[in-house]
Amino acid sequence: MGEDLEKFFVNVKPARILVELNNQFSENYPSKISGEVDATYSHTVRIIHRLEGYGLVESHKDGRKKLLELTDDGTEVARKCSELLTELEKKEED
Amino acid sequence: MGEDLEKFFVNVKPARILVELNNQFSENYPSKISGEVDATYSHTVRIIHRLEGYGLVESHKDGRKKLLELTDDGTEVARKCSELLTELEKKEED
Numbered sequence: 001m002g003e004d005l006e007k008f009f010v011n012v013k014p015a016r017i018l019v020e021l022n023n024q025f026s027e028n029y030p031s032k033i034s035g036e037v038d039a040t041y042s043h044t045v046r047i048i049h050r051l052e053g054y055g056l057v058e059s060h061k062d063g064r065k066k067l068l069e070l071t072d073d074g075t076e077v078a079r080k081c082s083e084l085l086t087e088l089e090k091k092e093e094d
Numbered sequence: 095m096g097e098d099l100e101k102f103f104v105n106v107k108p109a110r111i112l113v114e115l116n117n118q119f120s121e122n123y124p125s126k127i128s129g130e131v132d133a134t135y136s137h138t139v140r141i142i143h144r145l146e147g148y149g150l151v152e153s154h155k156d157g158r159k160k161l162l163e164l165t166d167d168g169t170e171v172a173r174k175c176s177e178l179l180t181e182l183e184k185k186e187e188d
Contacts, residue, residue, distance in 0.1 A: 005148055008108055009175065015103055054099055054185070073185055080178040081103065087174045091148070091167055 006088045013039050014047050015081040021057065021070050022078035028068040100182045107133050108141050109175040115151065115164050116172035122162040 006012055016037040021028055024036075034044035048068065051057040056074030060067045070078060100106055110131040115122055118130075128138035142162065145151040150168030154161045164172060 007105075008144060008148070009105055009112075009171070011101075011103055011105070018103075050102060054102070077103070077178075077181055077185070080174070080181045084171075084174040084178050087171055091171070 003092075005091055006085065009088060010081070010084060013037060013043065014051070015085060017044065017047055018051065018056065018070070018074060018078040019082045019085065021068060022075060022082065027062075027065075029065050030068070033068070097186075099185055100179065103182060104175070104178065107131060107137065108145070109179060111138065111141055112145065112150065112164070112168060112172040113176045113179065115162060116169060116176065121156075121159075123159050124162070127162070 003012075017033055017039075020033055020036050030045050030048055031041055033048070034041045037044070039047070048057060048059075051074065052059060055071055056077055058069050058071055060069070097106075111127055111133075114127055114130050124139050124142055125135055127142070128135045131138070133141070142151060142153075145168065146153060149165055150171055152163050152165055154163070
């Protein structure tokens with residue numbers, strides 16, 4: 001029931017992308033994140049655009065790469081998403 | 095952008111119903127909760143059935159009323175939902 005339980009409460013891809021950006025200490029760019037959250041590249045890019053619009057993510061050009069970083073607001077929301085997802089995953093294992 | 099931001103991350107009605115059940119110290123029953131979260135009665139009842147199925151809510155008959163209570167698991171998930179919603183509402187006020 002786990003995946004199902006998560007989906008009942010959370011929009012899983014946006015939440016996971018934010019959490020992933022918070023967990024990774026190395027460079028983040030859209031194609032890497034899309035692999036990590038198992039979303040298509042174009043879906044990931046669309047979500048990242050919205051996260052930028054909300055002021056939760058910032059991007060910087062590094063040559064041809066687009067490097068992504070959480071803002072302070074993004075970091076706070078990422079933490080709360082992470083805690084909720086962890087709680088729901090615990091239930092899944094019961 | 096607040097409501098919109100919440101919806102981007104959270105399935106708002108299920109999360110709010112759980113939070114509402116956690117906040118209320120008086121008796122909870124479906125029609126009361128539906129008023130508090132601004133959902134139709136039938137939508138609220140459907141969500142509550144799923145919450146019962148996930149083991150997050152228990153119900154007891156009290157005459158013609160159906161009294162609702164969070165389980166321990168439900169209380170934990172409700173707290174995490176509440177913290178995330180509060181964080182997202184803060185952004186909305188910025």
